[in-house]
Amino acid sequence: MFRRIFAALLVCTLLACGMATAQPPMPAQSSPEPTKAPITKTALAAAPPWAEALARRLHAIDTAYAGDIGVYVHHLGRDEAWGLREDEIWYLASGVKVPVAIAVMREIEQGWLTLDTRVTLQATDVVDGAGHTNSHRPGTRLTIAYLIDQMIIYSDNTATDMLIRTVGLGQVNAVAAELISAQGAHITSLADVRRRAYGMLHSGAAGLSSADLLALQRAGVGEARVRKLAQILGVTPTELLLPDLDSAFESYYATHANSASLRDYGRMLAALQQGRALDAEGTRYLLDVMGRVQTGRQRIRAGLPAGATFAHKTGTQYRRLCDSGIVTMPSAAGAPPVRVVIAACVRGATGAAGERALRDIGAAVTAAGVLRAADPTPTPRR
Helix, strand or coil, X not given: CHHHHHHXXXXXXXXXHHHHCCCCCCCCCXXXXXXXXXXXXXXXXXXXXXXXXXXXXXXXXXXXXXXXEEEEEEECXXXXXEEECCCCEEECHHHHHHHHHHHHHHHHHCCCCCCCCEEECCHHHCCCCCCXXXXXXXXXXXEHHHHHHHHHHCCCHHHHHHHHHHHCHHHHHHHHHHHCCCCCCCXXXXXXXXXXXXXXXXXXXXXXXXXXXXXXXXXXXXXXXXXXXXXXXXXXXXXXXXXXXHHHHHHHHCCCCCEEEHHHHHHHHHHHHCCCCCCHHXXXXXXXXXXXXXXXXXXXXXXXXXXXXXXXXXXXXXXXXXXXXEEEECCCCCCCXXXXXXXXXXXXXXXXHHHHHHHHHHHHHHHCCCCCCXXXXXXXXX
């Protein structure tokens, strides 16, 4: 009951703030050549013992990568943390699906839903992207358990929007305000991600239907998609506010919707692992689902050592890739496992180069010794 009252108060606060900022910001008027962001200097004297080795490896990855990398690492057992650009605001992409899942699991805790509750797929729920929910006809009733699996394991956008519709966007943003940042992550539906990004090209994009979004996906990327958008909206390309898709998405990212610092996102993951986000049963359930993620096989987990498990969520959007979760590394018999939060994103050049950078981040955390168990406490002399 306390959580629901707390969430309601947060929702009211978020709505009050949102009323003052209902108008989207004006899109940027040009798309300058991106430059690599400077690395904020971190005082290693106050950092964990593994930070210097990790910093050296991450700086090498950042230098080799054409874009920028951001990383936050938190050894939970020793409460040691360090990062690179970890306090900058990063677009989370499908990373927002974890707070959506937490909001749903809290409704289950309160008895408002169960994993067997069925939700009707509506034609307006359909969003482009991965997953299997779009293979069902509108009117099909799908269980909450199925939708959570699709959302987390396969990063299914349609399943996500069905779950957001079920619990309410206010509840999702209340979770973000509690666990990520007091300012929230300003999470939107996945369909609205597309409408807001295309809206940087033309205000008419606010009215794009599910069928329109699918048609835009099928058109390809770059200039072909811009031409298709103009066709759908019944305007000429010269009437668009920006010259290309790059400018539109960069303007959208600048609004900081569905974004947060990696330190704050890592704080939410730590709360989940430590049982501060959900009750024990909900924690086990969600971490198990995150441990079965099928996306991003060549990202962070490809750089982790044999025997490590990674309960995580990937995110993919135009020139943005993320991979964030909790690594669990078994220790010697009788010792607790090592658990480390890694939250990482890359921006700029993506595709294979971005995936390789994320893989190298996993390898850097491994090589720096972050996943090793703490040295045994010496036996005091008598």
